[in-house]
Amino acid sequence: MLRKIKMRMKTPALVANPNILEMQYAVRGPIPQRAAELRRQGREIIPCNIGNPQALGQEPLSLFRQVLGLLENPAWIARERQLRQLTGDGGKLLEEHRIPESVLSLCEETLAKAHTGMGAYTESKGMEFIRQAVAEFIDRRDVVAAMSGVPADPENIFLTNGASQGVMFVIDLLIASSQDGIMIPIPQYPLYSAAIRKAGGVQVNYYPDEERGWIFDRAILDEAVEGARAEGVNVKAIVVINPANPTGAILDEASVREVIEFAAGNDLMIIADEVYQENVYGGEFYSFTSVLGNREVPLVSLHSISKGFIGECGHRGGYFEIRNPPLVKGTGNDFSTYLTKQASVNLCANTPGQLLTYMMVRLPTLDEDIQRRIEDQKQRILQDLHDKAVMIRDAFAEMDGVECYGESGALYLFPRLVTLPVGTTDLDYCMALLEETGLCTVNGSGFGQRENTHHLRIAFLPPVEVLARVLPEWVAFHNAYVRGGGPYR
Amino acid sequence: MLRKIKMRMKTPALVANPNILEMQYAVRGPIPQRAAELRRQGREIIPCNIGNPQALGQEPLSLFRQVLGLLENPAWIARERQLRQLTGDGGKLLEEHRIPESVLSLCEETLAKAHTGMGAYTESKGMEFIRQAVAEFIDRRDVVAAMSGVPADPENIFLTNGASQGVMFVIDLLIASSQDGIMIPIPQYPLYSAAIRKAGGVQVNYYPDEERGWIFDRAILDEAVEGARAEGVNVKAIVVINPANPTGAILDEASVREVIEFAAGNDLMIIADEVYQENVYGGEFYSFTSVLGNREVPLVSLHSISKGFIGECGHRGGYFEIRNPPLVKGTGNDFSTYLTKQASVNLCANTPGQLLTYMMVRLPTLDEDIQRRIEDQKQRILQDLHDKAVMIRDAFAEMDGVECYGESGALYLFPRLVTLPVGTTDLDYCMALLEETGLCTVNGSGFGQRENTHHLRIAFLPPVEVLARVLPEWVAFHNAYVRGGGPYR
Numbered sequence: 005m006l007r008k009i010k011m012r013m014k015t016p017a018l019v020a021n022p023n024i025l026e027m028q029y030a031v032r033g034p035i036p037q038r039a040a041e042l043r044r045q046g047r048e049i050i051p052c053n054i055g056n057p058q059a060l061g062q063e064p065l066s067l068f069r070q071v072l073g074l075l076e077n078p079a080w081i082a083r084e085r086q087l088r089q090l091t092g093d094g095g096k097l098l099e100e101h102r103i104p105e106s107v108l109s110l111c112e113e114t115l116a117k118a119h120t121g122m123g124a125y126t127e128s129k130g131m132e133f134i135r136q137a138v139a140e141f142i143d144r145r146d147v148v149a150a151m152s153g154v155p156a157d158p159e160n161i162f163l164t165n166g167a168s169q170g171v172m173f174v175i176d177l178l179i180a181s182s183q184d185g186i187m188i189p190i191p192q193y194p195l196y197s198a199a200i201r202k203a204g205g206v207q208v209n210y211y212p213d214e215e216r217g218w219i220f221d222r223a224i225l226d227e228a229v230e231g232a233r234a235e236g237v238n239v240k241a242i243v244v245i246n247p248a249n250p251t252g253a254i255l256d257e258a259s260v261r262e263v264i265e266f267a268a269g270n271d272l273m274i275i276a277d278e279v280y281q282e283n284v285y286g287g288e289f290y291s292f293t294s295v296l297g298n299r300e301v302p303l304v305s306l307h308s309i310s311k312g313f314i315g316e317c318g319h320r321g322g323y324f325e326i327r328n329p330p331l332v333k334g335t336g337n338d339f340s341t342y343l344t345k346q347a348s349v350n351l352c353a354n355t356p357g358q359l360l361t362y363m364m365v366r367l368p369t370l371d372e373d374i375q376r377r378i379e380d381q382k383q384r385i386l387q388d389l390h391d392k393a394v395m396i397r398d399a400f401a402e403m404d405g406v407e408c409y410g411e412s413g414a415l416y417l418f419p420r421l422v423t424l425p426v427g428t429t430d431l432d433y434c435m436a437l438l439e440e441t442g443l444c445t446v447n448g449s450g451f452g453q454r455e456n457t458h459h460l461r462i463a464f465l466p467p468v469e470v471l472a473r474v475l476p477e478w479v480a481f482h483n484a485y486v487r488g489g490g491p492y493r
Numbered sequence: 494m495l496r497k498i499k500m501r502m503k504t505p506a507l508v509a510n511p512n513i514l515e516m517q518y519a520v521r522g523p524i525p526q527r528a529a530e531l532r533r534q535g536r537e538i539i540p541c542n543i544g545n546p547q548a549l550g551q552e553p554l555s556l557f558r559q560v561l562g563l564l565e566n567p568a569w570i571a572r573e574r575q576l577r578q579l580t581g582d583g584g585k586l587l588e589e590h591r592i593p594e595s596v597l598s599l600c601e602e603t604l605a606k607a608h609t610g611m612g613a614y615t616e617s618k619g620m621e622f623i624r625q626a627v628a629e630f631i632d633r634r635d636v637v638a639a640m641s642g643v644p645a646d647p648e649n650i651f652l653t654n655g656a657s658q659g660v661m662f663v664i665d666l667l668i669a670s671s672q673d674g675i676m677i678p679i680p681q682y683p684l685y686s687a688a689i690r691k692a693g694g695v696q697v698n699y700y701p702d703e704e705r706g707w708i709f710d711r712a713i714l715d716e717a718v719e720g721a722r723a724e725g726v727n728v729k730a731i732v733v734i735n736p737a738n739p740t741g742a743i744l745d746e747a748s749v750r751e752v753i754e755f756a757a758g759n760d761l762m763i764i765a766d767e768v769y770q771e772n773v774y775g776g777e778f779y780s781f782t783s784v785l786g787n788r789e790v791p792l793v794s795l796h797s798i799s800k801g802f803i804g805e806c807g808h809r810g811g812y813f814e815i816r817n818p819p820l821v822k823g824t825g826n827d828f829s830t831y832l833t834k835q836a837s838v839n840l841c842a843n844t845p846g847q848l849l850t851y852m853m854v855r856l857p858t859l860d861e862d863i864q865r866r867i868e869d870q871k872q873r874i875l876q877d878l879h880d881k882a883v884m885i886r887d888a889f890a891e892m893d894g895v896e897c898y899g900e901s902g903a904l905y906l907f908p909r910l911v912t913l914p915v916g917t918t919d920l921d922y923c924m925a926l927l928e929e930t931g932l933c934t935v936n937g938s939g940f941g942q943r944e945n946t947h948h949l950r951i952a953f954l955p956p957v958e959v960l961a962r963v964l965p966e967w968v969a970f971h972n973a974y975v976r977g978g979g980p981y982r
Contacts, residue, residue: 016760017822018729018791019669021692024831025824032617032837040616058612066566069611073562073569077555080562083590087576101572122558123547125799125806127529128521165654165809168839176691180508198838202665203510240507271505302507310614317614318844320654333506335514342513348521349687350657354843355807 027201029194030450035434039444050470052463053444055249055415057315060465065314065381067374068363070103072356074111076122081108106371114362122355128348130163130323134362138163138323141365146294154298160326160340163353163361166317167279167308170324172199173346174275174304177339178240179205185237186275187228189220191418191451191459193249193277208232208239211454214420217410218253225266241273242266247280247289247413250451250461252393254287254413260295273302273330279322280414282312285390287411293327302339303327309360311415313385321357321364392464392471393417399475403482415465418448421458423486430458436485441477516690518683519939524923528933539959541952542933544738544904546804549954554803554870556863557852559592561845563600565611570597595860603851611844617837619652619812623851627652627812630854635783643787649815649829652842652850655806656768656797659813661688662835663764663793666828667729668694674726675764676717678709680907680940680948682738682766697721697728700943703909706899707742714755730762731755736769736778736902739940739950741882743776743902749784762791762819768811769903771801774879776900782816791828792816798849800904802874810846810853881953881960882906888964892971904954907937910947912975919947925974930966 036053043049051059058064074081084103117133120126129135139156164170175186176199185206188196200207210228212220225242232239244263246255255263267274276292292305308322329339352358367378393412400406405423421430430447437460438444448459466474525542532538540548547553563570573592606622609615618624628645653659664675665688674695677685689696699717701709714731721728733752735744744752756763765781781794797811818828841847856867882901889895894912910919919936926949927933937948955963 017820018667018762018828019823020666020821020828020831021669024666024835025821027834027838029834029838032840054614056609056614059609059614064610064612069565073566076558076565077562079555079590087587090579098576101568120545120548121553121807123553123805123807125543125545125548165843166840172839177509177513178507180510195838202838273507316612318610318612318841320841320843331506332509332514334508339507339509342509345516345518346513349516349518349684349691350661351521351655352807352809354654354809354846356845357843 023202023204027198028450029198030446031194033446033450034431035438035446036444038435039438042438042442047442049438049442049444050466050474051444052465053446053461055311055463055465056317057415057465058317061467062315062385062465063381064316065378067107067378068314068316068360070107071111071114071363072359074103074108075115075118075359076356078111078115078121081111084108104373106374110370110374114359118355118359122359126352126355126358128344128350128352129159129161130353130358131362132158134163134358134365135159135161135323137362137365138325141368142291142293142325144368146291152297154327156293156325160329162324162326162343162347163358164322164324164347165320165353165357166310167277167306167322167324168195169350169353170304170306170322171195171275171277173343174324175199175205176203177342177346178273179203181238182206183236183238185232185239187225187232187239187242187272189243189245189248191250191448191453191461192243193245194450196243197452206232206237208237209452210242212248212251212253214409214454214457218248218251219255219259219410221259222262222266225263229270239270239272241275243275243277244292245277246292247283247287249277249280249414250416250418250446251410252413252416252418253410254284255290256288257290257295260290260292264292264296264299264301268299268301273304276303276305278305279308279311281307282386283389283414285386285393285412287413293325296327300328302330309357309364313382314360314364315385316360319357319360320354321361323361388468389415389464392466392468395468395471395475396462396464399479402479404486406482412464415463416461417464418451418459418461421448421460424458425486425488430460433458433485434460437478437481440481441474443474443478512691512693516687517939518687519935520683522935522939523920524927524935525933527924528927531927531931537931538927538933539931539955539963540933541954542935542950544800544952544954545806546904546954547806550956551804551874551954552870553805554867556596556867557803557805557849559596560600560603560852561848563592563597564604564607564848565845567600567604567610570600573597593862595863599859599863603848607844607848611848615841615844615847617833617839617841618648618650619842619847620851621647623652623847623854624648624650624812626851626854627814630857631780631782631814633857635780641786643816645782645814645816649818651813651815651832651836652847653811653813653836654809654842654846655799656766656795656811656813657684658839658842659793659795659811660684660764660766662832663813664688664694665692666831666835667762668692670727671695672725672727674721674728676714676721676728676731676761678732678734678737680739680937680942681732682734683939685732686941695721695726697726698941699731701737701740701742703898703943703946707737707740708744708748708899710748711751711755714752718759728759728761730764732764732766733781734766735781736772738766738769738903739905739907739935740899741902741905741907742899743773744779745777746779746784749779749781753781753785753788753790757788757790762793765792765794767794768797768800770796771875772878772903774875774882774901776902782814785816789817791819798846798853801853802871803849803853804874805849808846808849809843810850812850877957878904878953881955881957884957884960884964885951885953888968891968893975895971901953904952905950906953907940907948907950910937910949913947914975914977919949922947922974923949926967926970929970930963932963932967
């Protein structure tokens with residue numbers, strides 16, 4: 005003990021970057037930290053604090069993993085071909101495990117394009133053939149925009165370690181002084197507030213209307229930007245998350261258009277986080293590039309392999325595209341030039357993540373038999389997610405004073421806790437819920453919310469049988485908590 | 494054309510983060526950019542601008558790739574076992590391609606530990622069992638330090654997307670104001686100057702002595718820190734790259750001890766970049782942790798899967814350890830707490846990179862037959878690298894006024910160009926060398942160098958037969974260039 009104290013005295017306290025000290029990230033904050041402690045003590049924890057599907061049993065697409073395994077071991081491709089010539093017992097054995105010829109040749113084609121292999125640094129922005137494939141994916145998805153003559157440009161596409169890294173690049177480059185601000189929705193995914201804080205800029209909140217299903221209109225955006233300008237903030241960009249994290253709201257075409265008009269009228273860059281574009285469960289997704297058409301508004305749109313039906317979070321793959329990159333004052337270069345410089349200091353995104361991004365964007369163009377297999381797996385996964393969202397909503401109906409507005413997009417529900425006992429917060433509630441049931445959620449205050457409201461975010465990812473067991477426990481906990489005045493009375 | 498101009502006028506120029514505008518990273522700078530242009534035109538380029546072994550034909554360790562392929566496809570493990578029961582033709586076929594049982598069971602053990610698999614986000618700092626294995630690796634390597642009672646602590650180990658990400662975390666957190674400075678050697682790996690510039694801090698240069706083989710002593714360090722303090726700079730840390738990039742110098746134990754004494758005397762954190770610790774070709778590597786023992790100096794040491802004999806650059810795996818993390822002023826927490834927060838905003842490092850890091854640190858403990866195979870491949874790769882360094886040095890001897898001081902550590906030579914024609918720079922020289930021979934190197938000014946000196950950095954990675962062809966061309970180019978007064982006369 006004496007030795008410990010002596011150590012501390014010898015190492016003087018250090019003044020560290022205040023922006024990092026103040027940065028908050030609730031998705032890995034106090035509730036998940038307590039959950040980790042409980043898990044170490046042997047408690048069963050159901051981690052709904054983060055959109056991490058495979059941690060909760062979602063199967064990876066077998067196609068993706070087979071391809072990755074073969075790309076890491078090119079010699080295995082030839083071996084597979086040799087083995088399929090086996091007859092007798094060997095042939096029978098292999099029949100069950102056969103990797104289709106279409107997959108083997110896809111791997112060979114891919115290796116021919118990725119000529120330095122998986123173990124070499126790639127171009128800073130990512131392998132060129134993958135950026136080309138991403139551009140084709142965007143044009144295929146946004147068919148109208150592409151037809152209007154504005155195709156995606158592979159040189160303005162960046163492959164990143166998950167979409168998060170792209171957000172960091174863009175926000176770091178945008179914030180040039182402590183008066184520079186970026187508009188974000190409240191509630192928001194706390195990566196945005198953290199990135200703005202880290203860069204030393206101003207977070208400018210706008211408030212989608214909860215009672216109208218977390219939709220927002222021009223008046224809401226105008227109010228936010230005018231309020232910030234009145235305080236001397238130089239607003240430079242607006243972040244839109246669509247489908248929304250944490251609320252699940254899905255923007256209709258008119259709303260997307262309204263954001264574009266608003267950005268055009270206020271000289272703002274749009275940062276469109278579209279990583280949940282596949283998680284619409286029957287609703288319709290309108291990409292910002294498709295609605296943008298040939299309007300000259302700077303637009304960054306982000307996508308990832310972590311969400312949708314793919315759920316490859318651990319592989320950290322993603323991309324962003326920038327359209328109409330603005331000129332950077334005092335230089336002859338545009339914004340894209342300095343994004344490239346940032347990428348180059350980081351050398352490149354990891355190659356497995358790059359290749360899985362390639363698989364994601366190539367999916368719609370693969371052989372029919374591969375597509376059929378994928379389509380089945382995809383529909384099963386998306387149906388299962390939607391079923392689970394419905395199960396959880398049904399449980400909310402049995403809880404006193406829980407209102408869950410809006411659609412079930414993305415991977416989350418963000419119910420409002422209307423009748424929390426006086427003096428308790430959603431943080432108290434989520435902590436008690438964790439202790440009582442093992443369910444790890446995140447308090448609404450971690451995402452931002454209107455004053456005097458309380459929420460929580462739950463990722464609807466646990467297996468149906470786990471939900472069937474834990475939801476009644478949650479209902480019982482909830483009603484006891486709100487009726488009994490909370491555990492602290 | 495008119496349309497293009499109209500676009501530009503509609504999008505007003507944007508004031509971007511000046512720190513990013515000013516950041517420099519020559520390893521992906523003008524020479525490599527010109528090389529990429531030439532390659533697109535069909536020219537053969539020999540990329541020696543970057544330590545990217547597999548891009549130049551170095552084979553990956555087959556063990557590493559087999560394990561990764563099986564971890565991505567756990568079902569293949571059982572299939573391998575079934576296949577090995579085949580007799581007849583199938584059995585014979587498989588004999589050639591057999592994956593040893595020891596590898597299969599290593600994969601199973603690993604999957605049992607990595608229980609959420611490759612597709613899930615891991616703990617922010619990386620999977621716990623891997624951090625544990627890293628700690629054991631460090632203690633095994635630094636046997637004396639571990640025996641003195643200061644073992645590595647898995648909670649102070651962070652798995653990152655390559656070592657670069659760790660450098661960014663540490664420097665971003667250290668720089669709290671524009672007067673905060675970090676000492677770096679000149680020449681240096683430009684990640685350090687870029688990270689300091691990006692964070693808005695001051696780069697404080699110290700100058701290892703070229704003529705003494707790029708070695709430095711206490712007087713050199715004292716001069717640098719005193720000079721900076723006289724200008725009001727608050728010096729907070731010293732970066733040491735050992736073995737050195739770009740000079741290849743290897744520190745002896747006394748020099749490591751000298752840095753520790755210096756840091757202790759000046760309240761500095763040491764940032765020890767030890768990613769080339771395997772690239773010593775017969776010399777001896779002294780890790781900072783081993784020499785530190787139980788001294789209470791804050792020390793960050795970094796390692797990576799990208800260099801050594803592994804060369805898995807594309808997989809972006811690495812780790813850093815922090816010892817004696819200082820308390821952070823105004824908080825009850827230490828430096829490590831805020832490194833964790835930064836890691837958590839980035840969610841986690843990519844899983845293939847984490848697992849290859851695990852393989853790297855587990856190597857010395859694997860089954861004997863695996864070890865024997867690896868040992869052969871390792872010695873072959875390291876011998877080959879050393880042979881190539883010698884070949885290039887021999888070529889320097891035939892060039893007028895080229896001096897290459899110091900040892901051949903790391904993956905680089907950093908020769909001095911003593912007799913460049915008046916009015917030309919090493920940038921001119923490297924550009925001309927590229928145009929003439931296709932050899933892509935980096936000008937010494939990209940790493941920093943003493944005024945009025947000129948150098949270049951070459952990674953000694955091209956295959957021997959490529960070197961045998963291009964080195965005579967280089968010698969001819971060089972002597973014509975310096976005798977003829979450069980191509981610009």
